[in-house]
Amino acid sequence: xxxxxxxxxxxxxxxxxxxxxxxxxxxxxxxxxxxxxxxxxxxxxxxxxxxxxxxxxxxxxxxxxxxxxxxxxxxxxxxxxxxxxxxxxxxxxxxxxxxxxxxxxxxxxxxxxxxxxxxxxxxxxxxxxxxxxxxxxxxxxxxxxxxxxxxxxxxxxxxxxxxxxxxxxxxxxxxxxxxxxxxxxxxxxxxxxxxxxxxxxxxxxxxxxxxxxxxxxxxxxxxxxxxxxxxxxxxxxxxxxxxxxxxxxxxxxxxxxxxxxxxxxxxxxxxxxxxxxxxxxxxxxxxxxxxxxxxxxxxxxxxxxxxxx
Numbered sequence: 651x652x653x654x655x656x657x658x659x660x661x662x663x664x665x666x667x668x669x670x671x672x673x674x675x676x677x678x679x680x681x682x683x684x685x686x687x688x689x690x691x692x693x694x695x696x697x698x699x700x701x702x703x704x705x706x707x708x709x710x711x712x713x714x715x716x717x718x719x720x721x722x723x724x725x726x727x728x729x730x731x732x733x734x735x736x737x738x739x740x741x742x743x744x745x746x747x748x749x750x751x752x753x754x755x756x757x758x759x760x761x762x763x764x765x766x767x768x769x770x771x772x773x774x775x776x777x778x779x780x781x782x783x784x785x786x787x788x789x790x791x792x793x794x795x796x797x798x799x800x801x802x803x804x805x806x807x808x809x810x811x812x813x814x815x816x817x818x819x820x821x822x823x824x825x826x827x828x829x830x831x832x833x834x835x836x837x838x839x840x841x842x843x844x845x846x847x848x849x850x851x852x853x854x855x856x857x858x859x860x861x862x863x864x865x866x867x868x869x870x871x872x873x874x875x876x877x878x879x880x881x882x883x884x885x886x887x888x889x890x891x892x893x894x895x896x897x898x899x900x901x902x903x904x905x906x907x908x909x910x911x912x913x914x915x916x917x918x919x920x921x922x923x924x925x926x927x928x929x930x931x932x933x934x935x936x937x938x939x940x941x942x943x944x945x946x947x948x949x950x951x952x953x954x955x956x957x958x959x
Contacts, residue, residue: 759834764787766785769782780852784846786845789844832851868955874897889959890959899951918931938958939958
């Protein structure tokens with residue numbers, strides 16, 4: 651579950667900004683050479699002298715292409731202006747007309763007649779409600795990626811395709827249907843010689859504008875990168891997962907940090923964890939498992955916190 655949560659959240663955090671302006675994916679039949687690199691097009695703005703605005707999303711720019719920038723990458727728009735722009739576009743889309751329910755939200759992810767199995771009732775990633783399904787197949791990731799790309803093109807969309815950061819070999823394909831606020835994504839995780847397919851559907855607005863926070867108000871160590879938080883809801887049970895990287899630290903220093911902080915938030919250590927890099931705490935009948943492991947980057951620790959209630 652942790653691997654699936656990490657790779658899915660990472661894929662959405664990469665893909666969502668390119669669709670933030672509210673524009674649908676470009677039709678496959680009309681994609682130009684410039685739009686072959688959609689991530690680059692979505693993260694840059696034309697010079698101010700060009701004037702005008704994007705015909706698709708209303709962002710500053712001209713030429714009829716979507717110029718909605720990614721946070722922190724555009725020189726003409728501050729982080730606050732970016733957040734206001736995203737919120738405005740989503741609000742405008744919501745005012746136009748309510749989106750009808752999708753009777754088969756995962757039809758796009760059927761692979762050679764095999765349908766992904768839904769995971770729980772709903773998943774919340776950094777405040778964004780997402781529906782997720784998973785499927786394991788024997789085909790290699792490159793074969794699966796090619797099949798999905800061709801499927802999405804036949805549907806009339808040219809998907810955004812890319813690598814998931816900090817997850818070697820993991821790829822994603824995303825597109826946004828016309829007149830929809832929902833982003834549809836398949837994330838492909840190598841599984842020996844086969845592939846784990848993670849299909850997700852949902853509105854990514856909160857992923858873009860909401861600052862991720864740890865559940866229960868827990869702090870993070872110094873030099874910690876922004877955390878990704880996932881909540882999985884199933885009948886009779888709820889699990890929450892948070893993960894992040896800590897620079898200039900060791901696994902033991904991170905565990906020592908939480909040995910001091912968790913008791914202050916009402917957590918009692920249980921001891922005797924079955925995993926060498928993990929420690930378990932209890933609060934009000936729920937369990938919290940802390941895992942801190944060395945990351946592939948030097949002097950960096952990968953941290954996960956898993957709540958089971």
